Amino acid sequence: MIKSIPTHFYYNKTKAWALIGNKFAFNQYNSFQKAPRGVVMCPNKHMEIEYCEVFPKVGELPVVKVKTQLGWKTLDSLYNxxxxxxxxxxxxxxxxxxxxxxxxxxxxxxxxxxxxxxxxxxxxxxxxxxxxxxxxxxxxxxxxxxxxxxxxxxxxxxxxxxxxxxxxxxxxxxxxxxxxxxxxxxxxxxxxxxxxxxHNFPQRQTRKIKKVLFPQQGFFLEPDVEEELKLRGIEVVTEKSFAHTSVSEAQALHILENHSPDIIFSINNRGSDRNGFMADACSFTGIVWATWFLDSPSFLVSDRECRKEQGRWAFCWDVAGIEPCQRLGFEKVKMLPLATNHRLFKPGKGKDELTGKLVYVGSPSFGDEERYFASLRRKPQAYRIAELFQNKVIAERLLPTLHEIEDALRQEKIDKTCFTQSEIQRLPAFILYTANLIYRVNALRAVADLNPIVFGDGWEGLLPGQITILPYVDYYRDLPALYRSDCVHLSLTHLQMRYYPNQRIFDAGACARPVLSERLPGGRELFGDEVDDLFYRDNDELHEKAAVLLENWALRHELGQKLNNLVQARHTIAHRVETILSSIASS
Incomplete structure:
Protein backbone atom coordinates (compact mmCIF):
# COMPACT_ATOMS: atom_id res chain seq x y z
CA MET A 1 0.00 0.00 0.00
CA ILE A 2 1.28 3.48 -0.91
CA LYS A 3 1.56 5.79 2.05
CA SER A 4 2.03 9.53 2.00
CA ILE A 5 4.06 11.41 4.58
CA PRO A 6 1.80 13.57 6.83
CA THR A 7 2.84 17.16 6.25
CA HIS A 8 1.88 20.72 7.15
CA PHE A 9 3.38 23.65 5.29
CA TYR A 10 4.00 27.34 5.72
CA TYR A 11 5.54 29.43 2.95
CA ASN A 12 6.87 32.96 3.38
CA LYS A 13 8.57 34.80 0.49
CA THR A 14 11.55 32.64 -0.58
CA LYS A 15 11.68 30.36 2.44
CA ALA A 16 9.66 27.25 3.17
CA TRP A 17 9.13 25.32 6.38
CA ALA A 18 7.86 21.78 6.65
CA LEU A 19 6.45 20.38 9.87
CA ILE A 20 6.87 16.61 9.99
CA GLY A 21 5.66 15.10 13.21
CA ASN A 22 6.85 17.59 15.82
CA LYS A 23 10.08 18.67 14.11
CA PHE A 24 10.68 21.58 11.75
CA ALA A 25 12.88 21.13 8.70
CA PHE A 26 14.05 24.19 6.79
CA ASN A 27 15.02 24.41 3.13
CA GLN A 28 15.60 27.22 0.67
CA TYR A 29 12.90 27.50 -2.00
CA ASN A 30 15.33 26.74 -4.85
CA SER A 31 16.90 23.76 -3.12
CA PHE A 32 14.20 21.12 -3.35
CA GLN A 33 16.68 18.27 -2.93
CA LYS A 34 17.30 19.41 0.67
CA ALA A 35 13.65 19.04 1.63
CA PRO A 36 12.60 16.01 3.67
CA ARG A 37 12.05 12.97 1.49
CA GLY A 38 8.58 12.87 -0.01
CA VAL A 39 7.81 16.53 0.69
CA VAL A 40 8.04 19.42 -1.75
CA MET A 41 7.02 23.04 -1.23
CA CYS A 42 6.86 25.71 -3.91
CA PRO A 43 4.93 28.95 -4.47
CA ASN A 44 2.19 29.44 -7.02
CA LYS A 45 1.24 33.01 -7.88
CA HIS A 46 -2.48 32.33 -8.09
CA MET A 47 -2.86 30.14 -4.99
CA GLU A 48 -0.13 32.07 -3.08
CA ILE A 49 1.12 28.76 -1.65
CA GLU A 50 1.56 25.55 -3.61
CA TYR A 51 1.68 22.35 -1.58
CA CYS A 52 3.04 19.29 -3.38
CA GLU A 53 3.52 15.77 -2.11
CA VAL A 54 5.62 13.16 -3.92
CA PHE A 55 4.51 9.55 -3.62
CA PRO A 56 7.00 6.64 -3.71
CA LYS A 57 7.66 5.35 -7.20
CA VAL A 58 4.83 3.63 -9.04
CA GLY A 59 6.64 3.17 -12.32
CA GLU A 60 9.93 4.77 -13.23
CA LEU A 61 8.80 8.17 -11.92
CA PRO A 62 7.17 9.26 -8.66
CA VAL A 63 3.59 10.59 -8.65
CA VAL A 64 2.86 14.13 -7.50
CA LYS A 65 -0.14 15.32 -5.52
CA VAL A 66 -1.04 19.01 -5.20
CA LYS A 67 -3.17 20.45 -2.41
CA THR A 68 -6.04 22.62 -3.64
CA GLN A 69 -8.94 24.39 -1.89
CA LEU A 70 -10.99 21.23 -2.40
CA GLY A 71 -8.35 18.84 -1.06
CA TRP A 72 -5.44 16.88 -2.50
CA LYS A 73 -5.38 16.22 -6.26
CA THR A 74 -3.29 13.37 -7.68
CA LEU A 75 -1.95 14.48 -11.06
CA ASP A 76 -1.39 11.01 -12.55
CA SER A 77 -2.96 7.63 -11.95
CA LEU A 78 -1.51 5.72 -9.02
CA TYR A 79 -2.11 2.46 -10.86
CA ASN A 80 -0.77 2.69 -14.41
CA HIS A 199 -12.38 26.32 -35.99
CA ASN A 200 -12.59 28.92 -38.70
CA PHE A 201 -14.84 31.07 -36.52
CA PRO A 202 -14.89 34.70 -37.73
CA GLN A 203 -14.25 37.42 -35.13
CA ARG A 204 -17.49 39.32 -34.51
CA GLN A 205 -17.65 43.12 -34.65
CA THR A 206 -21.00 43.89 -33.00
CA ARG A 207 -22.19 47.35 -34.00
CA LYS A 208 -25.83 46.85 -33.07
CA ILE A 209 -27.51 44.11 -31.05
CA LYS A 210 -29.90 42.29 -33.36
CA LYS A 211 -29.88 38.79 -31.88
CA VAL A 212 -29.70 37.66 -28.24
CA LEU A 213 -29.05 34.15 -26.94
CA PHE A 214 -30.97 34.06 -23.65
CA PRO A 215 -30.33 30.96 -21.44
CA GLN A 216 -33.21 30.62 -18.96
CA GLN A 217 -34.39 28.57 -16.01
CA GLY A 218 -37.95 29.77 -15.54
CA PHE A 219 -36.83 32.41 -13.02
CA PHE A 220 -38.94 35.51 -12.44
CA LEU A 221 -38.18 38.51 -14.71
CA GLU A 222 -36.76 36.25 -17.45
CA PRO A 223 -39.96 36.34 -19.54
CA ASP A 224 -40.32 40.07 -18.85
CA VAL A 225 -36.85 40.89 -20.16
CA GLU A 226 -37.38 38.60 -23.15
CA GLU A 227 -40.63 40.41 -23.98
CA GLU A 228 -38.93 43.82 -23.85
CA LEU A 229 -36.12 42.69 -26.12
CA LYS A 230 -38.60 41.39 -28.70
CA LEU A 231 -40.59 44.64 -28.58
CA ARG A 232 -37.39 46.39 -29.71
CA GLY A 233 -37.21 44.16 -32.78
CA ILE A 234 -34.40 42.03 -31.35
CA GLU A 235 -34.48 38.31 -32.14
CA VAL A 236 -34.35 36.25 -28.93
CA VAL A 237 -33.20 32.63 -28.95
CA THR A 238 -33.77 30.77 -25.67
CA GLU A 239 -31.68 27.91 -24.33
CA LYS A 240 -31.74 25.96 -21.10
CA SER A 241 -29.54 27.45 -18.40
CA PHE A 242 -25.83 26.68 -18.71
CA ALA A 243 -25.28 27.31 -14.99
CA HIS A 244 -23.87 24.35 -13.02
CA THR A 245 -23.49 22.33 -16.23
CA SER A 246 -20.36 20.85 -17.80
CA VAL A 247 -20.42 22.34 -21.28
CA SER A 248 -17.33 21.17 -23.17
CA GLU A 249 -15.08 23.45 -25.22
CA ALA A 250 -16.45 22.01 -28.46
CA GLN A 251 -20.06 22.32 -27.28
CA ALA A 252 -19.56 25.97 -26.34
CA LEU A 253 -18.33 26.82 -29.83
CA HIS A 254 -21.05 24.72 -31.44
CA ILE A 255 -23.74 26.67 -29.55
CA LEU A 256 -22.27 29.97 -30.74
CA GLU A 257 -21.86 28.73 -34.34
CA ASN A 258 -25.40 27.34 -34.36
CA HIS A 259 -27.10 30.51 -33.07
CA SER A 260 -24.58 33.22 -34.10
CA PRO A 261 -25.82 35.76 -31.50
CA ASP A 262 -24.53 39.29 -30.96
CA ILE A 263 -24.77 38.80 -27.21
CA ILE A 264 -25.40 36.13 -24.60
CA PHE A 265 -27.58 37.63 -21.88
CA SER A 266 -28.99 35.96 -18.78
CA ILE A 267 -30.42 36.52 -15.33
CA ASN A 268 -28.27 35.37 -12.39
CA ASN A 269 -25.33 34.06 -14.43
CA ARG A 270 -27.32 31.40 -16.29
CA GLY A 271 -25.33 32.12 -19.44
CA SER A 272 -22.17 30.62 -17.93
CA ASP A 273 -21.16 27.02 -17.34
CA ARG A 274 -19.16 26.00 -14.26
CA ASN A 275 -15.87 26.03 -16.19
CA GLY A 276 -16.41 29.39 -17.91
CA PHE A 277 -16.10 27.91 -21.41
CA MET A 278 -19.15 29.82 -22.72
CA ALA A 279 -17.81 33.18 -21.57
CA ASP A 280 -14.31 32.38 -22.86
CA ALA A 281 -15.75 31.34 -26.21
CA CYS A 282 -17.58 34.68 -26.36
CA SER A 283 -14.42 36.63 -25.60
CA PHE A 284 -12.43 34.83 -28.33
CA THR A 285 -15.17 35.23 -30.96
CA GLY A 286 -16.09 38.85 -30.15
CA ILE A 287 -19.57 38.06 -28.81
CA VAL A 288 -20.74 40.14 -25.85
CA TRP A 289 -21.50 38.29 -22.59
CA ALA A 290 -23.67 39.93 -19.91
CA THR A 291 -25.85 39.02 -16.93
CA TRP A 292 -28.16 40.80 -14.50
CA PHE A 293 -27.66 39.64 -10.92
CA LEU A 294 -30.79 39.58 -8.76
CA ASP A 295 -29.04 37.64 -5.98
CA SER A 296 -25.54 37.59 -4.53
CA PRO A 297 -22.91 36.57 -7.12
CA SER A 298 -21.12 34.73 -4.30
CA PHE A 299 -23.89 32.09 -4.45
CA LEU A 300 -24.01 31.92 -8.23
CA VAL A 301 -20.48 32.08 -9.66
CA SER A 302 -17.75 29.49 -9.13
CA ASP A 303 -14.18 30.65 -8.56
CA ARG A 304 -12.91 28.92 -11.69
CA GLU A 305 -15.35 30.25 -14.29
CA CYS A 306 -14.61 33.97 -14.50
CA ARG A 307 -11.61 36.18 -15.29
CA LYS A 308 -11.23 39.83 -16.29
CA GLU A 309 -9.91 38.99 -19.76
CA GLN A 310 -13.33 37.57 -20.69
CA GLY A 311 -14.77 41.11 -20.62
CA ARG A 312 -17.93 39.98 -18.85
CA TRP A 313 -20.67 42.50 -18.09
CA ALA A 314 -22.34 42.28 -14.67
CA PHE A 315 -25.39 44.38 -13.84
CA CYS A 316 -26.09 44.28 -10.09
CA TRP A 317 -29.46 44.66 -8.39
CA ASP A 318 -27.76 46.14 -5.32
CA VAL A 319 -24.44 47.54 -4.15
CA ALA A 320 -23.97 44.24 -2.30
CA GLY A 321 -23.14 42.61 -5.65
CA ILE A 322 -20.40 45.02 -6.72
CA GLU A 323 -17.50 43.78 -4.60
CA PRO A 324 -18.19 40.04 -5.19
CA CYS A 325 -18.36 40.65 -8.96
CA GLN A 326 -15.05 42.50 -8.96
CA ARG A 327 -13.45 39.84 -6.78
CA LEU A 328 -14.74 37.01 -8.95
CA GLY A 329 -13.30 38.59 -12.10
CA PHE A 330 -16.05 40.56 -13.87
CA GLU A 331 -14.43 43.36 -15.84
CA LYS A 332 -17.47 45.64 -16.29
CA VAL A 333 -19.77 46.05 -13.30
CA LYS A 334 -22.74 48.43 -13.17
CA MET A 335 -25.60 49.03 -10.73
CA LEU A 336 -29.06 48.15 -12.04
CA PRO A 337 -31.91 48.20 -9.46
CA LEU A 338 -34.91 45.91 -9.66
CA ALA A 339 -37.97 46.98 -11.65
CA THR A 340 -41.47 45.91 -12.64
CA ASN A 341 -43.27 44.68 -15.73
CA HIS A 342 -45.67 47.59 -16.14
CA ARG A 343 -47.82 45.59 -18.56
CA LEU A 344 -48.44 42.91 -15.95
CA PHE A 345 -48.57 45.04 -12.80
CA LYS A 346 -50.98 47.93 -13.28
CA PRO A 347 -53.98 49.49 -11.49
CA GLY A 348 -57.21 47.55 -11.63
CA LYS A 349 -59.58 45.27 -9.77
CA GLY A 350 -58.04 43.52 -6.77
CA LYS A 351 -59.29 41.12 -4.08
CA ASP A 352 -62.13 42.56 -2.01
CA GLU A 353 -61.35 40.34 0.98
CA LEU A 354 -57.98 42.12 1.37
CA THR A 355 -59.40 45.64 1.55
CA GLY A 356 -57.97 47.53 4.51
CA LYS A 357 -55.59 44.70 5.42
CA LEU A 358 -51.85 44.61 6.07
CA VAL A 359 -50.33 42.10 3.64
CA TYR A 360 -46.94 40.46 3.21
CA VAL A 361 -46.13 38.12 0.33
CA GLY A 362 -43.08 35.91 0.80
CA SER A 363 -41.69 32.73 2.34
CA PRO A 364 -39.08 32.49 5.12
CA SER A 365 -36.41 31.45 2.61
CA PHE A 366 -35.81 30.66 -1.05
CA GLY A 367 -35.71 27.09 -2.31
CA ASP A 368 -32.14 27.64 -3.49
CA GLU A 369 -31.14 28.64 0.03
CA GLU A 370 -32.61 25.44 1.47
CA ARG A 371 -30.43 23.34 -0.86
CA TYR A 372 -27.36 25.53 -0.61
CA PHE A 373 -27.26 25.25 3.18
CA ALA A 374 -28.53 21.67 3.54
CA SER A 375 -25.40 20.31 5.26
CA LEU A 376 -24.92 23.36 7.53
CA ARG A 377 -28.53 23.17 8.74
CA ARG A 378 -27.71 19.78 10.25
CA LYS A 379 -24.89 21.18 12.40
CA PRO A 380 -25.62 22.94 15.72
CA GLN A 381 -22.17 24.58 15.56
CA ALA A 382 -23.30 26.49 12.46
CA TYR A 383 -26.36 27.86 14.27
CA ARG A 384 -24.19 28.84 17.25
CA ILE A 385 -21.92 30.92 15.05
CA ALA A 386 -24.93 32.41 13.25
CA GLU A 387 -26.42 33.43 16.59
CA LEU A 388 -23.25 35.33 17.51
CA PHE A 389 -23.43 37.50 14.40
CA GLN A 390 -27.17 37.89 13.84
CA ASN A 391 -27.67 41.25 15.58
CA LYS A 392 -24.76 42.84 13.75
CA VAL A 393 -25.92 41.49 10.39
CA ILE A 394 -29.46 42.78 10.95
CA ALA A 395 -28.19 46.22 11.99
CA GLU A 396 -25.54 46.66 9.27
CA ARG A 397 -26.77 44.39 6.43
CA LEU A 398 -23.19 43.13 6.00
CA LEU A 399 -21.85 39.59 5.92
CA PRO A 400 -19.08 38.75 8.38
CA THR A 401 -15.70 37.97 6.84
CA LEU A 402 -14.14 34.52 7.01
CA HIS A 403 -11.49 36.00 9.31
CA GLU A 404 -14.19 37.20 11.74
CA ILE A 405 -15.86 33.79 11.61
CA GLU A 406 -12.59 31.97 12.33
CA ASP A 407 -12.00 34.28 15.33
CA ALA A 408 -15.49 33.41 16.59
CA LEU A 409 -14.82 29.69 16.17
CA ARG A 410 -11.71 30.01 18.33
CA GLN A 411 -13.47 32.09 20.97
CA GLU A 412 -16.33 29.59 21.18
CA LYS A 413 -13.83 26.68 21.21
CA ILE A 414 -15.52 25.15 18.16
CA ASP A 415 -13.24 22.83 16.21
CA LYS A 416 -12.98 24.20 12.68
CA THR A 417 -12.60 20.68 11.30
CA CYS A 418 -16.25 19.95 12.09
CA PHE A 419 -16.92 21.88 8.86
CA THR A 420 -15.73 20.92 5.40
CA GLN A 421 -13.83 23.53 3.40
CA SER A 422 -16.93 24.08 1.28
CA GLU A 423 -19.04 24.62 4.40
CA ILE A 424 -16.53 27.14 5.77
CA GLN A 425 -16.86 29.10 2.54
CA ARG A 426 -20.65 29.08 2.90
CA LEU A 427 -20.79 30.10 6.55
CA PRO A 428 -21.00 33.88 5.87
CA ALA A 429 -24.01 33.32 3.62
CA PHE A 430 -25.55 30.90 6.15
CA ILE A 431 -25.25 33.57 8.85
CA LEU A 432 -27.04 35.98 6.53
CA TYR A 433 -29.73 33.38 5.80
CA THR A 434 -30.52 32.79 9.48
CA ALA A 435 -30.37 36.51 10.35
CA ASN A 436 -32.78 37.31 7.53
CA LEU A 437 -35.30 34.79 8.84
CA ILE A 438 -35.13 36.34 12.33
CA TYR A 439 -35.35 39.83 10.84
CA ARG A 440 -38.58 39.08 8.98
CA VAL A 441 -40.14 37.16 11.86
CA ASN A 442 -39.43 40.04 14.25
CA ALA A 443 -40.94 42.59 11.85
CA LEU A 444 -44.12 40.55 11.43
CA ARG A 445 -44.40 40.00 15.18
CA ALA A 446 -44.08 43.77 15.68
CA VAL A 447 -47.29 44.32 13.68
CA ALA A 448 -49.10 41.17 14.83
CA ASP A 449 -51.76 43.17 16.69
CA LEU A 450 -52.76 44.70 13.33
CA ASN A 451 -53.75 41.20 12.18
CA PRO A 452 -51.65 40.99 9.01
CA ILE A 453 -52.08 38.35 6.31
CA VAL A 454 -48.99 36.49 5.14
CA PHE A 455 -48.91 34.60 1.83
CA GLY A 456 -46.15 31.99 1.71
CA ASP A 457 -45.01 28.50 2.69
CA GLY A 458 -42.88 27.55 5.68
CA TRP A 459 -44.17 30.03 8.29
CA GLU A 460 -45.87 27.46 10.49
CA GLY A 461 -44.65 27.66 14.08
CA LEU A 462 -42.75 30.90 13.49
CA LEU A 463 -45.52 33.51 13.78
CA PRO A 464 -48.10 34.34 16.49
CA GLY A 465 -51.76 33.40 16.14
CA GLN A 466 -52.97 36.92 15.27
CA ILE A 467 -51.26 36.55 11.89
CA THR A 468 -53.21 34.74 9.17
CA ILE A 469 -51.00 32.48 7.04
CA LEU A 470 -52.22 31.65 3.53
CA PRO A 471 -50.58 29.52 0.81
CA TYR A 472 -47.86 30.64 -1.59
CA VAL A 473 -49.05 32.66 -4.60
CA ASP A 474 -47.66 32.41 -8.13
CA TYR A 475 -45.79 35.51 -9.28
CA TYR A 476 -47.35 35.73 -12.75
CA ARG A 477 -50.73 34.10 -12.19
CA ASP A 478 -51.84 35.36 -8.75
CA LEU A 479 -49.67 38.25 -7.61
CA PRO A 480 -50.94 41.04 -9.94
CA ALA A 481 -54.51 40.77 -8.59
CA LEU A 482 -53.24 40.60 -5.03
CA TYR A 483 -51.12 43.76 -5.46
CA ARG A 484 -54.08 45.61 -6.99
CA SER A 485 -56.06 45.11 -3.78
CA ASP A 486 -56.81 48.13 -1.59
CA CYS A 487 -54.46 47.18 1.23
CA VAL A 488 -51.08 48.08 2.71
CA HIS A 489 -48.15 45.94 1.57
CA LEU A 490 -44.95 45.16 3.45
CA SER A 491 -41.56 45.00 1.75
CA LEU A 492 -39.20 43.39 4.34
CA THR A 493 -36.20 43.62 2.01
CA HIS A 494 -33.76 40.71 2.23
CA LEU A 495 -30.71 41.56 4.32
CA GLN A 496 -28.41 40.79 1.38
CA MET A 497 -29.69 44.08 -0.09
CA ARG A 498 -28.23 47.02 1.77
CA TYR A 499 -28.79 49.89 -0.67
CA TYR A 500 -31.99 49.45 -2.72
CA PRO A 501 -35.42 48.03 -1.72
CA ASN A 502 -36.69 44.75 -3.11
CA GLN A 503 -39.15 43.84 -5.85
CA ARG A 504 -42.36 44.42 -3.89
CA ILE A 505 -42.22 48.22 -3.91
CA PHE A 506 -41.92 48.25 -7.71
CA ASP A 507 -44.66 45.68 -8.43
CA ALA A 508 -47.23 46.88 -5.88
CA GLY A 509 -46.30 50.48 -6.65
CA ALA A 510 -47.05 49.88 -10.34
CA CYS A 511 -50.53 48.83 -9.18
CA ALA A 512 -50.90 52.20 -7.36
CA ARG A 513 -50.86 50.62 -3.90
CA PRO A 514 -48.68 51.76 -0.97
CA VAL A 515 -45.75 49.63 0.18
CA LEU A 516 -44.02 50.15 3.52
CA SER A 517 -40.29 49.63 3.08
CA GLU A 518 -37.07 50.01 5.08
CA ARG A 519 -35.29 53.35 4.86
CA LEU A 520 -32.29 52.21 2.82
CA PRO A 521 -29.62 54.55 1.39
CA GLY A 522 -30.80 54.15 -2.21
CA GLY A 523 -34.49 54.79 -1.53
CA ARG A 524 -34.26 58.53 -2.05
CA GLU A 525 -32.20 58.04 -5.21
CA LEU A 526 -35.01 55.93 -6.68
CA PHE A 527 -38.10 57.75 -5.38
CA GLY A 528 -37.04 61.19 -4.17
CA ASP A 529 -39.03 62.74 -1.31
CA GLU A 530 -42.56 62.36 -2.70
CA VAL A 531 -43.29 59.06 -0.96
CA ASP A 532 -41.04 59.52 2.07
CA ASP A 533 -43.91 58.55 4.37
CA LEU A 534 -43.63 54.96 3.07
CA PHE A 535 -40.16 54.42 4.54
CA TYR A 536 -39.47 53.46 8.16
CA ARG A 537 -36.35 53.21 10.34
CA ASP A 538 -37.29 50.44 12.76
CA ASN A 539 -40.15 48.13 13.74
CA ASP A 540 -41.74 50.72 16.03
CA GLU A 541 -42.02 53.17 13.15
CA LEU A 542 -43.24 50.36 10.89
CA HIS A 543 -46.10 49.69 13.29
CA GLU A 544 -46.94 53.37 13.59
CA LYS A 545 -47.08 53.98 9.84
CA ALA A 546 -48.96 50.76 9.13
CA ALA A 547 -51.64 51.66 11.68
CA VAL A 548 -52.11 55.13 10.13
CA LEU A 549 -52.43 53.82 6.57
CA LEU A 550 -54.86 51.07 7.54
CA GLU A 551 -57.22 53.68 9.01
CA ASN A 552 -56.83 56.32 6.27
CA TRP A 553 -58.11 55.34 2.81
CA ALA A 554 -57.36 58.76 1.33
CA LEU A 555 -53.71 58.62 2.40
CA ARG A 556 -53.40 55.08 1.02
CA HIS A 557 -54.78 56.25 -2.29
CA GLU A 558 -52.58 59.36 -2.42
CA LEU A 559 -49.31 57.59 -1.65
CA GLY A 560 -50.18 54.67 -3.92
CA GLN A 561 -50.80 57.01 -6.86
CA LYS A 562 -47.57 58.94 -6.25
CA LEU A 563 -45.64 55.66 -6.09
CA ASN A 564 -47.30 54.52 -9.32
CA ASN A 565 -46.24 57.70 -11.12
CA LEU A 566 -42.63 57.26 -10.02
CA VAL A 567 -42.46 53.58 -10.95
CA GLN A 568 -44.04 54.09 -14.37
CA ALA A 569 -41.67 56.97 -15.13
CA ARG A 570 -38.38 55.40 -14.02
CA HIS A 571 -38.54 51.80 -12.83
CA THR A 572 -40.00 49.42 -15.39
CA ILE A 573 -38.27 46.48 -17.08
CA ALA A 574 -38.33 48.60 -20.23
CA HIS A 575 -36.12 51.16 -18.48
CA ARG A 576 -33.70 48.49 -17.28
CA VAL A 577 -33.42 46.80 -20.69
CA GLU A 578 -32.69 50.18 -22.24
CA THR A 579 -29.91 50.74 -19.69
CA ILE A 580 -28.39 47.32 -20.45
CA LEU A 581 -28.44 47.85 -24.23
CA SER A 582 -27.16 51.42 -24.12
CA SER A 583 -24.37 50.53 -21.67
CA ILE A 584 -23.12 47.74 -23.91
CA ALA A 585 -23.48 49.84 -27.08
CA SER A 586 -21.52 52.75 -25.59
CA SER A 587 -18.57 50.47 -24.75
Missing part, protein backbone atom coordinates in the same frame (compact mmCIF):
# COMPACT_ATOMS: atom_id res chain seq x y z
CA UNK A 81 0.34 6.23 -15.32
CA UNK A 82 2.54 4.95 -18.18
CA UNK A 83 -0.44 3.32 -19.89
CA UNK A 84 -2.53 6.49 -19.45
CA UNK A 85 0.21 8.53 -21.16
CA UNK A 86 0.39 6.01 -24.01
CA UNK A 87 -3.39 6.25 -24.45
CA UNK A 88 -3.21 10.05 -24.78
CA UNK A 89 -0.60 9.76 -27.53
CA UNK A 90 -1.93 6.69 -29.34
CA UNK A 91 -3.01 8.60 -32.47
CA UNK A 92 0.54 9.72 -33.22
CA UNK A 93 1.65 13.05 -34.61
CA UNK A 94 4.69 15.17 -35.30
CA UNK A 95 3.86 18.34 -33.35
CA UNK A 96 2.08 18.63 -30.03
CA UNK A 97 0.57 21.17 -27.67
CA UNK A 98 0.59 19.80 -24.13
CA UNK A 99 -1.85 21.49 -21.79
CA UNK A 100 -0.43 20.13 -18.56
CA UNK A 101 2.60 17.85 -18.15
CA UNK A 102 1.74 16.02 -14.96
CA UNK A 103 4.36 14.12 -12.96
CA UNK A 104 6.49 13.46 -16.05
CA UNK A 105 4.95 10.31 -17.50
CA UNK A 106 3.40 12.15 -20.43
CA UNK A 107 6.66 13.95 -21.29
CA UNK A 108 8.65 10.72 -20.98
CA UNK A 109 6.27 8.90 -23.34
CA UNK A 110 6.36 11.82 -25.76
CA UNK A 111 10.18 11.74 -25.94
CA UNK A 112 10.02 8.16 -27.20
CA UNK A 113 8.18 9.44 -30.29
CA UNK A 114 10.88 12.03 -31.13
CA UNK A 115 8.41 14.78 -32.20
CA UNK A 116 9.52 17.68 -34.40
CA UNK A 117 8.11 20.37 -32.09
CA UNK A 118 6.31 20.47 -28.74
CA UNK A 119 4.79 23.42 -26.87
CA UNK A 120 4.14 22.30 -23.29
CA UNK A 121 2.49 24.41 -20.60
CA UNK A 122 2.33 23.54 -16.90
CA UNK A 123 0.53 25.32 -14.09
CA UNK A 124 3.03 24.36 -11.39
CA UNK A 125 6.49 25.73 -10.71
CA UNK A 126 7.47 22.38 -9.21
CA UNK A 127 6.18 20.41 -12.19
CA UNK A 128 8.01 22.81 -14.49
CA UNK A 129 11.33 22.08 -12.73
CA UNK A 130 10.56 18.37 -12.67
CA UNK A 131 9.89 18.16 -16.41
CA UNK A 132 12.83 20.43 -17.26
CA UNK A 133 15.10 18.06 -15.37
CA UNK A 134 13.63 15.14 -17.36
CA UNK A 135 14.41 16.95 -20.62
CA UNK A 136 17.94 17.79 -19.50
CA UNK A 137 18.59 14.18 -18.52
CA UNK A 138 17.57 13.14 -22.04
CA UNK A 139 19.68 15.88 -23.71
CA UNK A 140 16.64 17.37 -25.45
CA UNK A 141 17.27 20.62 -27.31
CA UNK A 142 15.10 23.59 -26.30
CA UNK A 143 14.47 24.25 -30.01
CA UNK A 144 12.59 20.98 -30.15
CA UNK A 145 10.49 21.29 -26.97
CA UNK A 146 9.34 24.56 -25.40
CA UNK A 147 8.21 24.15 -21.78
CA UNK A 148 6.45 27.08 -20.09
CA UNK A 149 5.23 27.69 -16.55
CA UNK A 150 1.92 29.56 -16.58
CA UNK A 151 0.71 31.13 -13.33
CA UNK A 152 -1.99 33.14 -15.12
CA UNK A 153 -3.37 32.79 -18.69
CA UNK A 154 -2.04 36.12 -19.99
CA UNK A 155 -2.00 37.38 -23.58
CA UNK A 156 1.55 36.03 -23.96
CA UNK A 157 0.35 32.41 -23.70
CA UNK A 158 -2.54 32.87 -26.11
CA UNK A 159 -0.11 34.40 -28.61
CA UNK A 160 2.27 31.44 -28.30
CA UNK A 161 -0.59 29.00 -28.83
CA UNK A 162 -1.78 30.92 -31.89
CA UNK A 163 1.69 31.09 -33.43
CA UNK A 164 2.29 27.39 -32.80
CA UNK A 165 -1.04 26.49 -34.40
CA UNK A 166 -0.21 28.59 -37.45
CA UNK A 167 3.24 27.00 -37.81
CA UNK A 168 1.93 23.46 -37.23
CA UNK A 169 -1.72 23.36 -38.42
CA UNK A 170 -1.76 19.56 -38.14
CA UNK A 171 -0.39 19.56 -34.59
CA UNK A 172 -2.18 17.59 -31.89
CA UNK A 173 -3.49 19.21 -28.69
CA UNK A 174 -3.16 16.90 -25.66
CA UNK A 175 -4.98 17.75 -22.44
CA UNK A 176 -3.52 16.34 -19.23
CA UNK A 177 -6.81 16.01 -17.37
CA UNK A 178 -5.29 15.63 -13.90
CA UNK A 179 -3.29 18.84 -14.08
CA UNK A 180 -6.03 20.79 -15.92
CA UNK A 181 -8.53 19.90 -13.19
CA UNK A 182 -6.01 20.86 -10.50
CA UNK A 183 -5.38 24.31 -12.02
CA UNK A 184 -8.70 25.13 -13.79
CA UNK A 185 -8.15 28.90 -13.52
CA UNK A 186 -5.09 28.46 -15.76
CA UNK A 187 -6.09 25.71 -18.16
CA UNK A 188 -9.81 26.30 -18.80
CA UNK A 189 -9.15 29.48 -20.86
CA UNK A 190 -6.21 27.83 -22.65
CA UNK A 191 -8.28 24.74 -23.46
CA UNK A 192 -11.06 26.93 -24.86
CA UNK A 193 -8.60 28.93 -26.95
CA UNK A 194 -7.00 25.81 -28.44
CA UNK A 195 -10.49 24.60 -29.42
CA UNK A 196 -11.25 28.02 -30.90
CA UNK A 197 -8.07 27.85 -33.02
CA UNK A 198 -9.30 24.58 -34.57
Missing amino acids: PEKDAQELLKHGGNAYILLGCGSGYLMKELLKRNPERVLAITGSDFLYKKNIKLLQNNNILTSQITLLHCAHPSHEFFKKLRNFSQDFPDGKAITHIGECQTFPHIFNPLRMYVEYLK
